[in-house]
Amino acid sequence: xxxxxxxxxxxxxxxxxxxxxxxxxxxxxxxxxxxxxxxxxxxxxxxxxxxxxxxxxxxxxxxxxxxxxxxxxxxxxxxxxxxxxxxxxxxxxxxxxxxxxxxxxxxxxxxxxxxxxxxxxxxxxxxxxxxxxxxxxxxxxxxxxxxxxxxxxxxxxxxxxxxxxxxxxxxxxxxxxxxxxxxxxxxxxxxxxxxxxxxxxxxxxxxxxxxxxxxxxxxxxxxxxxxxxxxxxxxxxxxxxxxxxxxxxxxxxxxxxxxxxxxxxxxxxxxxxxxxxxxxxxxxxxxxxxxxxxxxxxxxxxxxxxxxxxxxxxxxxxxxxxxxxxxxxxxxxxxxxxxxxxxxxxxxxxxxxxxxxxxxxxxxxxxxxxxxxxxxxxxxxxxxxxxxxxxxxxxxxxxxxxxxxxxxxxxxxxxxxxxxxxxxxxxxxxxxxxxxxxxxxxxxxxxxxxxxxxxxxxxxxxxxxxxxxxxxxxxxxxxxxxxxxxxxxxxxxxxxxxxxxxxxxxxxxxxxxxxxxxxxxxxxxxxxxxxxxxxxxxxxxxxxxxxxxxxxxxxxxxxxxxxxxxxxxxxxxxxxxxxxxxxxxxxxxxxxxxxxxxxxxxxxxxxxxxxxxxxxxxxxxxxxxxxxxxxxxxxxxxxxxx
Numbered sequence: 001x002x003x004x005x006x007x008x009x010x011x012x013x014x015x016x017x018x019x020x021x022x023x024x025x026x027x028x029x030x031x032x033x034x035x036x037x038x039x040x041x042x043x044x045x046x047x048x049x050x051x052x053x054x055x056x057x058x059x060x061x062x063x064x065x066x067x068x069x070x071x072x073x074x075x076x077x078x079x080x081x082x083x084x085x086x087x088x089x090x091x092x093x094x095x096x097x098x099x100x101x102x103x104x105x106x107x108x109x110x111x112x113x114x115x116x117x118x119x120x121x122x123x124x125x126x127x128x129x130x131x132x133x134x135x136x137x138x139x140x141x142x143x144x145x146x147x148x149x150x151x152x153x154x155x156x157x158x159x160x161x162x163x164x165x166x167x168x169x170x171x172x173x174x175x176x177x178x179x180x181x182x183x184x185x186x187x188x189x190x191x192x193x194x195x196x197x198x199x200x201x202x203x204x205x206x207x208x209x210x211x212x213x214x215x216x217x218x219x220x221x222x223x224x225x226x227x228x229x230x231x232x233x234x235x236x237x238x239x240x241x242x243x244x245x246x247x248x249x250x251x252x253x254x255x256x257x258x259x260x261x262x263x264x265x266x267x268x269x270x271x272x273x274x275x276x277x278x279x280x281x282x283x284x285x286x287x288x289x290x291x292x293x294x295x296x297x298x299x300x301x302x303x304x305x306x307x308x309x310x311x312x313x314x315x316x317x318x319x320x321x322x323x324x325x326x327x328x329x330x331x332x333x334x335x336x337x338x339x340x341x342x343x344x345x346x347x348x349x350x351x352x353x354x355x356x357x358x359x360x361x362x363x364x365x366x367x368x369x370x371x372x373x374x375x376x377x378x379x380x381x382x383x384x385x386x387x388x389x390x391x392x393x394x395x396x397x398x399x400x401x402x403x404x405x406x407x408x409x410x411x412x413x414x415x416x417x418x419x420x421x422x423x424x425x426x427x428x429x430x431x432x433x434x435x436x437x438x439x440x441x442x443x444x445x446x447x448x449x450x451x452x453x454x455x456x457x458x459x460x461x462x463x464x465x466x467x468x469x470x471x472x473x474x475x476x477x478x479x480x481x482x483x484x485x486x487x488x489x490x491x492x493x494x495x496x497x498x499x500x501x502x503x504x505x506x507x508x509x510x511x512x513x514x515x516x517x518x519x520x521x522x523x524x525x526x527x528x529x530x531x532x533x534x535x536x537x538x539x540x541x542x543x544x545x546x547x548x549x550x551x552x553x554x555x556x557x558x559x560x561x562x563x564x565x566x567x568x569x570x571x572x573x574x575x576x577x578x579x580x581x582x583x584x585x586x587x588x589x590x591x592x593x594x595x596x597x598x599x600x601x602x603x604x605x606x607x608x609x610x611x612x613x614x615x616x617x618x619x620x621x622x623x624x625x626x627x628x629x630x631x632x633x634x635x636x637x638x639x640x641x642x
Contacts, residue, residue: 129153134224136243138176138198146176146198146241158247159184163218176243190215201228202238212245214252223252257421285323290625291532293320294540297628324625341379341479343504346410346434347371349385357393364403372411376501378432380479388475391468392436392495399440399493409435415498426482431498438494443487451485522639523547523566527557527573527585528601533624537572540628541635554580561589568593569639572622575602597638601626 129152136155138146148171159166164184171179177195180186193213201208207229215222224245231240296317303310350369358367389408396406411433420428443451443458450456452473472495476483480500487493524546528534531552538548549564551557554577561568571589573582586598601622622634635641 132246134158134243134245134247136176136245138241138243140202140238140241144195144199146195148172148174148176148179149240161219162222186215197226197228198241201241202230205230205232205238211248221249222247223249260422286624287530287533289320289324291536293317293324293625294536294628296320298539301628320625341381343377343379343502343506344382344385345375345377345506346385346432346499347375348506349382350389350408350410350434353386353389357389360390360394361397361406365397365400366403366405368405368407370407370409374412375410376412376430376432377504377506378499379502379504380481380499381475384475384479388472388497389434389436391472395468396436396438396440396493399438399442401441404439404492406439407435407437409433409437411435412501413498423482423484426498430501431481432501434497434499436495437492439492442489442491442493443485444489448485448487452483521545521547522569522641523549523564524570524572524635525549525551525557525561525564525568527551527554527571527577527582529553529574529577533574537631540631544632546635553577554582554585557585558588561593568596570635571596571598572635573598573600575600599634599638 131152132154134152134155136151137149139149141147151168151171153168155171156166156168166183170183174183176198177191180194181188181191190213197208197210207227209225209227212224212226215224225248226246227244229242229244230238231242233239296313299313300310300317303313350371354367354369361367393406393408400406412430413433414430415426415428417428420426447458451469454470456470473483476497476499482498483495485493485495524541526534526537526541526548527550528537529552534550534552538550541548549560549568551560554573557571557573558580568589571586573585575582577585582600582602586596586600590596590598597620599620599622601624620634620638622631
């Protein structure tokens with residue numbers, strides 16, 4: 001209901017009365033008798049009656065106003081203008097008192113304007129404090145003073161989120177530069193940068209937008225983008241400066257994460273390309289090295305120690321062995337090795353290697369272990385796992401020329417979604433960690449980004465080929481794991497390897513299950529598409545008394561076996577061949593010849609036989625390049641011969 005200002009006054013000491021404020025005044029019957037107003041003063045009485053009638057008319061209008069306010073019609077607002085009317089100076093002696101002189105003004109439009117203004121201010125305040133942006137209004141004073149006039153509550157919320165203990169009272173009315181430098185401890189550089197931007201916005205006379213420099217807060221790095229809007233008065237001068245800032249910390253973190261991911265992806269693509277090239281080259285070289293080293297061995301068997309040609313054959317053999325080592329490392333990096341995985345406990349693997357590791361690192365390096373007691377098992381090639389540990393330990397030793405501490409650690413860990421986001425190709429979940437940490441010289445970011453590239457090395461040419469860490473990388477990746485390095489110059493390096501766990505029990509050491517062979521000439525079927533390797537293998541086996549059948553591919557091998565009426569004791573087959581691979585050939589022959597034993601040979605694989613580029617645990621494998629001795633030892637063992 002609108003406000004109604006009511007008036008109803010009884011003249012003082014006149015005998016007039018009112019039943020309540022706002023009701024018309026009535027003259028009592030004995031007013032002339034008891035009043036101090038003489039009965040002969042009829043003029044005064046008439047004027048009094050006239051005033052009473054005016055009051056009655058006012059009361060009638062007031063009641064109408066109440067009725068109007070109680071109705072559904074828009075409310076009206078009245079205001080009184082009351083002036084006291086005094087008795088005339090010529091009033092009879094003893095007469096005294098006052099009668100109000102009342103008028104009313106309709107201020108409905110004014111009141112509606114006030115309410116609309118209050119509603120508008122309320123909406124603006126709601127918007128001001130609901131926005132996610134930080135808003136701060138600064139009054140521009142002479143002398144380049146920017147005094148904080150008001151701010152929304154988001155400013156205080158953000159300040160407290162980043163562990164700044166401030167309140168609105170600490171900021172309102174103070175100079176912006178003093179608040180930044182002294183209260184918030186932003187530093188002089190940040191303050192000078194902000195003031196320069198303030199001046200730039202005022203000179204431009206229009207809003208300017210920019211990204212703030214990263215700010216180091218008690219809770220981490222804070223990123224923001226700011227808009228400065230000058231508020232120009234009627235005289236054309238900037239009177240206020242509106243500071244609007246948006247917290248973009250999460251966006252910047254996402255952008256930085258995306259950049260890191262792109263860098264990792266490009267690195268992975270580069271490594272994959274190099275790996276394919278290395279694997280293809282290594283495959284071709286393996287076949288050639290098998291022949292080079294094999295025929296060098298055959299020469300050495302025939303040349304007596306005093307023969308002057310023996311030294312030449314020995315040098316050929318040495319060069320071939322070095323080349324074979326190089327090819328083996330390239331294959332490891334390119335993940336083209338044929339692995340023979342077993343269920344392992346890394347604690348046992350580390351413990352079994354401690355003795356040889358202590359001899360390798362020297363007395364000036366302390367070797368420590370931190371092995372989890374409840375470590376889960378993993379599935380990996382034992383020999384290759386040993387190679388990973390050996391390479392990383394040797395690398396750590398070289399990083400500590402003046403001694404230090406080398407720590408081998410194992411643990412069960414869980415890699416969460418956040419870790420997976422920061423590391424390309426990682427699947428979140430449980431893993432078994434093998435960490436190797438040194439206190440050596442450490443590496444800078446540039447070096448760290450290239451350590452797994454083949455032939456990249458920081459060592460002298462005589463001390464390293466640049467394939468040690470790339471070999472580790474390939475073995476870990478081929479085993480289904482992940483490897484990362486953390487390093488800082490002067491603070492050492494940590495290599496962390498994550499293997500997927502398995503629930504199977506660890507495999508027991510192999511035992512010789514072969515029985516003695518019967519006394520007869522045994523037959524070996526050799527299937528190899530490379531003629532040089534096939535000829536060498538046939539020659540070695542024939543020299544050792546075996547009957548040899550040979551074929552250049554899988555289909556030809558089937559035909560040779562079907563045409564041979566007697567027992568075939570062993571199939572020696574290459575893995576990758578045209579028309580039919582070695583696994584398919586072996587499966588078909590074993591169905592028709594149940595007792596057939598199979599020995600695979602290869603130095604490279606990427607076909608469906610291997611699947612995930614590993615042989616089944618029960619398969620027997622001869623790695624290329626192989627020596628005559630290695631071939632015969634494997635064949636004799638499989639056939640139960642001495």
